[in-house]
Amino acid sequence: MAEIFVGTCSWTDRALVTSGWYPRGQRDAEGRLRYYAERFGVVEADSPYYALPSPRTARLWAERTPGGFRFDVKAFSLLTGHPTRPAALPADLRAAFTRGRATDPGLLDEVWARYAEAVEPLRRAGRLGTVLFQYPPSLAPGPRSEAVVSASRERARGWPFAVEFRHPGWWQGDREHATAALLTDLDATAVAVDTAQGLPTSMPPVTPATTSRLAVVRFHGRSPHWGTGSKEDRFRHVYTERELTPWLPRIRALADRTDRVHVLFNNCCADAAVTAADTMRRLLGGTVPHQVSRRVDFRGCPAS
Template structure:
């Protein structure tokens, strides 16, 4: 039976910091991460989607967390085909994903930035969250093959935002494609009321890892403000409905990461705490013993 690790998709979200979840004396960057890592065994780093990570920062993250704690790192926007701010690009490079020299440099900098986590054994997965216009087809397969070549030796997970990938006519081919490349398929929980809703399927494509991301069930998904899109408090019944699927995944893989992305105030940490309790009632899942980490 694989281990189920529960956490959230950010520990630095502005709304979380302002919610009062972090106690007095633990509200500086180091204190926040140390406090978070005392509560949960995994976190997703979303800041690396918006800006390239630095190796110094990654090294500090590893030093400030206990042994066994893992980081799932979100791939930089340019590497996933998303629009990228010019200000986020290094040395004034244009945000042009079709320029081979630009791509090579960005890949090299991203690789350098996450290397301390990988070297310390703290890299749970690199998440490639692909845009909603990334449809099934030949060009998509070529893109994924290039990702495989550039990420050799990394644990990689893939979240499709276009629902066609997991609809009946493509689901088997999608599963086979990710399995062939050794990539983890990311399952999602989100509202099912929109044409763009991704079905909540739980395919296993790697024996090492499964990832489930809970986006909330707001009908404003894809529109409105961030608060509108992610404003959802998971209740116990909604979470309990996932327990058989999570345990089913744990029977097939070494580790399951359950990550809450409903980052509106403290909603994500509340949901993670609730899910951990539900899982723990059966088998003590969702947490690891903490161990003091050295100061940077």
């Protein structure tokens, strides 16, 4: 059975930092990461989605974490077709990007090259779990969209590559098997997700294993505002054991078919994600470091 690593989709989220989860004296950039890495074995680095990272940043992440620790790094927004602010690009590239579009055909090539350069220190250090390509709801299933994903995989040849679709049609009905086959052919990890059900944008909780190396499950919370509203509205949720328990056989089934499983919580409300990660690890039978529980109420989030 594979190793199952549980963690969260950020260690720098403002809601987590202001919740008080990090102790005094360990609230600077280095202290936060070291403290987190003492308690969890994997984390998602989401900041590269919002702005191109630098190789120096990735080197520091590797230096501040133990050898078995892994980062799942989110792809830059421009690489997955999301709206991108010019300010998210390095200053020397902004002239080729106006009104949210690349006006220079060479811009995308340069962005890919710089992103790869930035991620490389993690790979050299053995800290790179996967690169996560999260595609927007506008990427509906079909031949053109399949070509988009295939082109991204070709550019990312040699990297571990994971795909999360946000259009539910990719995993509904007969389409599920075609999507799994596509990702298997591309040697891409299919990302399973947990979201609120019964909404037009709800994602089916399917768990295909499309590579033997890695499976990824991301828990986004059960907010009724999934797919709408602000980030806080979409991801505000406190998981209960009753909600997590049905996932245990699914995660263990993935562990039977892969070498490693990453289980990540994205319910960014105060310390809700780290609390849920601790609960899931305990339910899976993993070691839970001693922590003092706290009750925090952040922006209307129920205290956990």
